[in-house]
Amino acid sequence: MMLRQLVDAETSTYTYLIADLDAGVAALIDPVREQLERDLQLVLELGLTLSHVLETHVHADHVTAASALRERTGATTCASAAGAPCVDVHLRHGDVVRVGAIAITALATPGHTDDSLSYLVPGAVFTGDSLLIRGCGRADFQNGNPGELHDSITQVLFALPDDTAVYPGHDYRGRLASSIGEERRWNPRLAGKSRAEFIALMDQLDLPPPKQLATAVPANRACGATATP
């Protein structure tokens, strides 16, 4: 498996290209509309066919390139059954997407939003906004629920081996990856805290709404197939 991480600097969003070079096929996780040409160029230059676009959830902070990628490449778009209605395939916990010889397993990790999925490949997990590096996504909109988020992180993600690499949807301090072991030990929202303490902490965050909430959520429910703002 080849992995390339890509950054949208404007929104600190991470996109992941996962490829089976032997089979010549690739998937993109959480592509950003403004980075469409960059990401397509990389796929082309690597000699790959884009078979899948995978969304971790309906994003509130950027607009997906899923629809445009589907139009340009014929890729199959995938998201949670609780998420964007526009996608080709609705995934449930345990469903497997095959990209060449790579098996990508969807893990339901709701709490940041009710449709949040993580994607597991051998040795690594793409956690979207459920588990961030030394943090986690907020849980106060899009049917977010701090109790569910706690359970998703502690019972689903922290059940993975400690040396599993963690690739999040964002980081705002320039960190790109972590591991399950590090987050179990060092994540300040979870380490040494009870479920009730986590919920209380999340309830006290009192964050302003994401800047793009009102436009990004409907745009992403349409896979980004809206007029460019």
Place this chain on the structure above:
Amino acid sequence: MMLRQLVDAETSTYTYLIADLDAGVAALIDPVREQLERDLQLVLELGLTLSHVLETHVHADHVTAASALRERTGATTCASAAGAPCVDVHLRHGDVVRVGAIAITALATPGHTDDSLSYLVPGAVFTGDSLLIRGCGRADFQNGNPGELHDSITQVLFALPDDTAVYPGHDYRGRLASSIGEERRWNPRLAGKSRAEFIALMDQLDLPPPKQLATAVPANRACGATATP
């Protein structure tokens, strides 16, 4: 070998943590002064001792954390013999720095600056500003020389196996890594161009000076040991 790439978003600078987890030791390549606490916290949380700080060159676009890291951790600072006079060890082409069981080989790759080094580990090369993703560093200050840069890239770096991962000092489009094979094939400054064409292209760039040139170069020649601006 464990590798973590880190981003300074302000200057799009990439810092690399290379660690031998069994031996509990690590090196940082091109640490940025403003990210000192982030990087030290990561070293601490991974249970590592910082044994070395490696500079690819005297930077003109950011100030190094080398001096502060040496003070805080006792790490040995290393750079080219043609570079910052402040470092503990001056490296020449072929010199090897050992970080636990990891052998890091210095490769002289002058041209962006006269002191530019790349650092080779098994399977990957850290190219500083000599070779960038689909680009290369400018060659019009700090004794830069486009002919030398061409020779460094084509004769030293492109002599490495195609599947060698390329980790550059910067990227301004959110790309984090490449490979020697990709750059040989797709780097628009080099692919299909003669040495003379490369030199002509570099001479025509006509770029403004880096914003921090006047302050960063003297600060970096002192390993960053100047008053914080």
